[in-house]
Amino acid sequence: MTPADLRTALRPAGLVTEQPVGRSTAWWGVMLFIATEGTVFAALLGSYFYLRFQHGVPWPPDGIAQPDLRLPLVMTAVLVPSSLPVAWAEAGIRRGRRWQVRAGLLATLVMGGTFLGLQGMEYHENLREYTVTTNVYGSLFYVITTFHGAHVTVGLFMVCWLLAAAGRGGVSARRPEPVRVVAYYWHFVDAVWVAILFTVYLSPRL
Amino acid sequence: MSERVSSRAALVGGLLLWFAVLGGALSWAVHSLAAWSIDELACEAGHDDLAGVPLVGAIALAVLLPAAGATAALVVSVLAWRRLRPEPREDGDRATGRAHLLAVVGLWLNLLALAMIVFGGVAALVLPPCQR
Amino acid sequence: MPSSTAAARGTRPGPEAMASLTRHWAEAPSLRTWFGTVDHKRIGRRYLVTAAVFFGFAGASAVAMRTQLAGPEAGILSPREYNQLFTMHGTAMIFLFSTPMLFGFGNFLVPLMIGARDMAFPRLNAFGYWVFLFAGLFMWASVPAGAAPNGGWFAYVPLTDERNTPGLHLDVYTLGLLFLGISTTSGAVNFIVTALKLRAPGMSLNRVPVFVWAIVATSFMVLVALPVLNLDNALLFLDRRFDTRFFEPERGGNVLLWQHLFWIFGHPDVYIIVMPALGIVSAVLPVFCRRGIVGYPLIVFSIVAIAIISFGVWVHHMFATGLPQLSYGFFSAASTVITIPSGLQIFAWLATMLVGRIVVSVPFLFVVGFLVTFVVGGVTGVMFALTAFDQQTTDTYFVVAHFHYVLFGGAVFPILAGVYYWLPKMTGRMFSVRLGRWAFWLVFVGMNLTFFPMHVSGLLGMPRRVYTYPGGLGWDPWNLLATIGAYVVAAGLLLVAVGVVHALRRGAPAPDDPWGGDSLEWTTSSPPKPYNFPVIPRVHSLHPNWDPRTVESTGPGATEDRILAEGRTTLCTSELDGRYERPVEMPEETRKPLLAAVGLLMVFLGLLLAWYWVAAAGAALVIGTLAAWLWPPRRTPQEAGVAG
Ligand code: HEM
Numbered sequence: 012m013t014p015a016d017l018r019t020a021l022r023p024a025g026l027v028t029e030q031p032v033g034r035s036t037a038w039w040g041v042m043l044f045i046a047t048e049g050t051v052f053a054a055l056l057g058s059y060f061y062l063r064f065q066h067g068v069p070w071p072p073d074g075i076a077q078p079d080l081r082l083p084l085v086m087t088a089v090l091v092p093s094s095l096p097v098a099w100a101e102a103g104i105r106r107g108r109r110w111q112v113r114a115g116l117l118a119t120l121v122m123g124g125t126f127l128g129l130q131g132m133e134y135h136e137n138l139r140e141y142t143v144t145t146n147v148y149g150s151l152f153y154v155i156t157t158f159h160g161a162h163v164t165v166g167l168f169m170v171c172w173l174l175a176a177a178g179r180g181g182v183s184a185r186r187p188e189p190v191r192v193v194a195y196y197w198h199f200v201d202a203v204w205v206a207i208l209f210t211v212y213l214s215p216r217l
Numbered sequence: 218m219s220e221r222v223s224s225r226a227a228l229v230g231g232l233l234l235w236f237a238v239l240g241g242a243l244s245w246a247v248h249s250l251a252a253w254s255i256d257e258l259a260c261e262a263g264h265d266d267l268a269g270v271p272l273v274g275a276i277a278l279a280v281l282l283p284a285a286g287a288t289a290a291l292v293v294s295v296l297a298w299r300r301l302r303p304e305p306r307e308d309g310d311r312a313t314g315r316a317h318l319l320a321v322v323g324l325w326l327n328l329l330a331l332a333m334i335v336f337g338g339v340a341a342l343v344l345p346p347c348q349r
Numbered sequence: 350m351p352s353s354t355a356a357a358r359g360t361r362p363g364p365e366a367m368a369s370l371t372r373h374w375a376e377a378p379s380l381r382t383w384f385g386t387v388d389h390k391r392i393g394r395r396y397l398v399t400a401a402v403f404f405g406f407a408g409a410s411a412v413a414m415r416t417q418l419a420g421p422e423a424g425i426l427s428p429r430e431y432n433q434l435f436t437m438h439g440t441a442m443i444f445l446f447s448t449p450m451l452f453g454f455g456n457f458l459v460p461l462m463i464g465a466r467d468m469a470f471p472r473l474n475a476f477g478y479w480v481f482l483f484a485g486l487f488m489w490a491s492v493p494a495g496a497a498p499n500g501g502w503f504a505y506v507p508l509t510d511e512r513n514t515p516g517l518h519l520d521v522y523t524l525g526l527l528f529l530g531i532s533t534t535s536g537a538v539n540f541i542v543t544a545l546k547l548r549a550p551g552m553s554l555n556r557v558p559v560f561v562w563a564i565v566a567t568s569f570m571v572l573v574a575l576p577v578l579n580l581d582n583a584l585l586f587l588d589r590r591f592d593t594r595f596f597e598p599e600r601g602g603n604v605l606l607w608q609h610l611f612w613i614f615g616h617p618d619v620y621i622i623v624m625p626a627l628g629i630v631s632a633v634l635p636v637f638c639r640r641g642i643v644g645y646p647l648i649v650f651s652i653v654a655i656a657i658i659s660f661g662v663w664v665h666h667m668f669a670t671g672l673p674q675l676s677y678g679f680f681s682a683a684s685t686v687i688t689i690p691s692g693l694q695i696f697a698w699l700a701t702m703l704v705g706r707i708v709v710s711v712p713f714l715f716v717v718g719f720l721v722t723f724v725v726g727g728v729t730g731v732m733f734a735l736t737a738f739d740q741q742t743t744d745t746y747f748v749v750a751h752f753h754y755v756l757f758g759g760a761v762f763p764i765l766a767g768v769y770y771w772l773p774k775m776t777g778r779m780f781s782v783r784l785g786r787w788a789f790w791l792v793f794v795g796m797n798l799t800f801f802p803m804h805v806s807g808l809l810g811m812p813r814r815v816y817t818y819p820g821g822l823g824w825d826p827w828n829l830l831a832t833i834g835a836y837v838v839a840a841g842l843l844l845v846a847v848g849v850v851h852a853l854r855r856g857a858p859a860p861d862d863p864w865g866g867d868s869l870e871w872t873t874s875s876p877p878k879p880y881n882f883p884v885i886p887r888v889h890s891l892h893p894n895w896d897p898r899t900v901e902s903t904g905p906g907a908t909e910d911r912i913l914a915e916g917r918t919t920l921c922t923s924e925l926d927g928r929y930e931r932p933v934e935m936p937e938e939t940r941k942p943l944l945a946a947v948g949l950l951m952v953f954l955g956l957l958l959a960w961y962w963v964a965a966a967g968a969a970l971v972i973g974t975l976a977a978w979l980w981p982p983r984r985t986p987q988e989a990g991v992a993g
Pocket of ligand 1: 411442812
C-alpha cells in the first residue's frame, strides 16, 4: 500500500465505501456459530490456565508425567493438513467439478478418522496413568480433548452428509454454500486443535 | 459517488472506518485482559516479576500500548467525523450518512475506551500490585 | 399514459400478484401447519404467550414466598420448599421470562421493522421456539416433582456440589439452562443475520430503528456471554454426575472458577435483559411525543458501548473473594464508565419529552413507570459502587430491593408498554383504555409498595433468602407492606391479561396505524398478512412511515423487483448501506424443527435421569432430522449447472 492509497482511503470517497461486502446469510450464520463455539473453547482453555495457576506447581500434579508429545504431534500432522483437501473441494464446487469435491471430502474423511483413532490410542495409554476423576488435571485433559474430539466427529458427520448430498446432485456450482459451510467449520475445528496443542501439551513445559 | 477510488484504496478506507469504530474497544479489551491476568497470575504465584520483566514494567506496557492503540483509533475517528458531513436529505448512492453515524459512534467509543485505560493506569500508579 | 412509462415508474401489485403472494405464503389452518409453521409472526406470538405463562408461574412462586414472609415465624412453606421457590422464581424470571419475552417481541417485530418478509432462517426460528418451550417445561416440571433447583439463581459452588446438595435439583438447573441456551443462541444468530442481510433497500445503518439496534447488540452479547454460562453449567454437571474435579479443592479444583465464569456471563446478562427493553422504550416514547427521538446517533453509540463495556464489569460481583486490589482497579473503571452511556439514553428520552407534544396513552404510562423505577434502581446501584456500602448490604434485602427496581423497572414496565403498544398490530384489535389505565396504576403502586419497604428492611439487617424471621427486630411492618404490595401487583398483572383477552374477544378492529408510528410495521395491515409487505418498501429516512417518499415506494412507486410475487421470496441487501443485492428463496412450513427439538428433549431427559440410551437415541434423532432438514432441494440439471 502506498501513502497515496492511504490518502485516498482517508478521503470521504474512501471512507464511505462499503468494504468488505456481499456475504450471504449462510456465511453470516456459520461465522456467528463458529464465533460462539470459539467462545466456548476460549472459556474452556481459559479455565485450564486459571485452574493451573491457582493450583501452583507442580503441574501436572500428583506425580503425573508431563504429557508425551510424540503422538499429539503426529495427530497434529494428520489433522491440520486435512484443511487442504476441504479447501480444494471448495474450489472444485465453484467450478462445478463434482469429482474434485468428492475426492477432497474423502481425503478429509480419512484424515479426520485417523485423527480420532490416534486419539483413542492416546487415551488408551493415558488411562493407565490417570482418569477423568483422578484430579483436576485429569478432568481438564479428558474433558478438553473429548470436547474437541466430539467436534471432529460432528465435522465428519457433516462431511459424510456432504458426500451423500453431492452424490445426488443437490450441491452444485450454483449452490456451493453447503460445501463452504462445512469447509469453514472444518477449518475452525483444526484451528481449535492448534490452540489445544499449545495449551494442553506444550504449555506445561514452559 | 462521482469520484473514482481504486479498489485497494476503497478496501483500506472501509477497514479504516472499522478501525475508527472498534479500535478503542479492542485496545481496552486487550488492556484489561492483559493487565488483569499479569497482575493476578504473578501475585498468585508470589513473584514480582514475569519471566524476568519486573511486574510494574509489564503492567505499564499493558497500559501504554493499548492507550496508544486507542489514541490512534480516536484520531482516525475524529478525521472521519470531520470529513464526512452528511447533507440533509441525502439519498441514492451516497452513504455519507451511514459512515458519519459510524464515525460518531466510534469517536465516543474511543473516548470511553481511552478513559478506561487511563483509569487503569492511574490505579496501577497508586496501588501496590499485590496488595489485597 | 403510455405503458412503458408506467412500467418504468412502477405500479402497485395487481390482483394476480396479490393472489400469487397469498398462494406462496399463506398457511392453511390445520394441525399440520400449526406444528410446522415457520411464520415469524406466529412464532413471535407463541414466544410472548409462553414466556407470559412462565412469568405467571414465577410470579405465583413470588406470591407464595411473600405470603410466607408476611409475618414472623410463619409456617406455610418449609425451608426446603422456600429454597426451591426462590431459586425457581429467580431462574425463571431471568432465563424463562425476560429474555424469551423480549426475543418474542424481536421475532414479531424485527422483520416488520426492517421491511422483510420473514427471519433469515425461518426454520431455525421455529426450532428455537420449540426448544424454549421444552426447556421451560423441563425446568418447571421439577417443581411438582419436588426436585426443583434450590441453590439460588447463581448456584454458587460448593453449596451446589454433589456432597452439599445431593439429588436432581442442580442437575435440573444445569441441564435446563444448557437446553435453553440452544434456543437463545439460535435466536441470537437469527436476529443478527436478519438485521444485517434482510433490511429493505435503502435502510442503511443510520436508518435502522433503535429497537433493532438493541436486539442486534443484545444478540451479540448473547453469543459471547452465553457460551461461558453453558461451559460453567456443563462443568458443574460433570462434577456432580461423573465425578470430575473442576470445583473440588481437595483434588486441585477451584470453587472460584464457578463465580468467575458465572459473572462473566451474569453481568452482561443484566444488560441482555434490559437492553431490548430500553429499545422498546425508544420505540414507544417518541411516538407519543409526536416527534423523532432526540440524539439518535448517541443512542446508537450508547447501545454499542453498553454491549462492549458490560463484559468488563464482572469482577464487581466478587467484592468478598479477595483478589488483588489492583485487579479491581482495572475493572472498576468499566463499572464507572458504563453509567455514561446508560445515563445518555435517559437524557435522550427526557429531551424527547421536553421538545415533543406528549400524548398520555396507556403505553406511555408504562414508559413513565419505567423511567421512575429505573432511575430509583440506578440510584441504589450507584450506592453499591461505593465499595464500603456494598460490603455492608451484600446479601440483605437491600440487594433484593435494588435488583427488583432494576429488573422490574427495566424489563417488566417496558414489556408491558410494548404489549399495549403492539397489541393492535399483533392481534388486529384495540384494547380497552380504561382497563389498561387501571392495570398500570395497580402495577405501579403495587410494585413500589412491594419493593420500597425492602430497602428499609434490608438496611435494618434482614438477610435475603431466609424462609422466615423472628419478630421484634423492626422488620415486621415492612414485610407486611411488601406482601400487600405483591398482591396488588398480582392483581394489576391479572388485569393486563384480562385486557388482552378482552381485546381479542370484544376489541374494536385496529387500524393499520393507530398511534401514528414512524417505523415500517405501521405501514402494513393489522395484523400483517403472512408475507408482511405486498411491496418491500424502499427506505429514504429514519422515519419511513412519516416520510412521503418511502410511503410512495410501496404505492405508485412500486417496482417489480420489490414485489417479488413469483415464489416465496424476500430481499437480500448489503450489510451497511442496505443496497439491493438479490431476492432469496424462503423455506416453507415443516415439522422437522419440532422433531429435532423433541430429540433434544430426549437427550436432556436421558441425561437427567441417567437413562443414557434414551439420550443416545435422542441424539441420533437430532442428527437424522438435521441431515434431512438441510438436504438440498432438488434442482433441474441446468439449475444445478453440473459439468460432470
Ligand atoms: C411479580 C412481582 C415480584 C415479586 C413479588 C418478587 C418477589 C421476590 C422475592 C420475595 C424474592 C426472594 C427474596 C429472598 O428470599 O431472598 C425474589 C427473588 C428474586 N427475584 Fe423477584 N419478585 C417479583 C418479580 C421479579 C421479576 C420481574 C424479576 C426479574 C425479571 C425477579 C427476579 C428475581 C431474582 C433474580 C431473585 C433472586 C433469587 C435468588 O435469590 O436466587 N423478580 N423476588
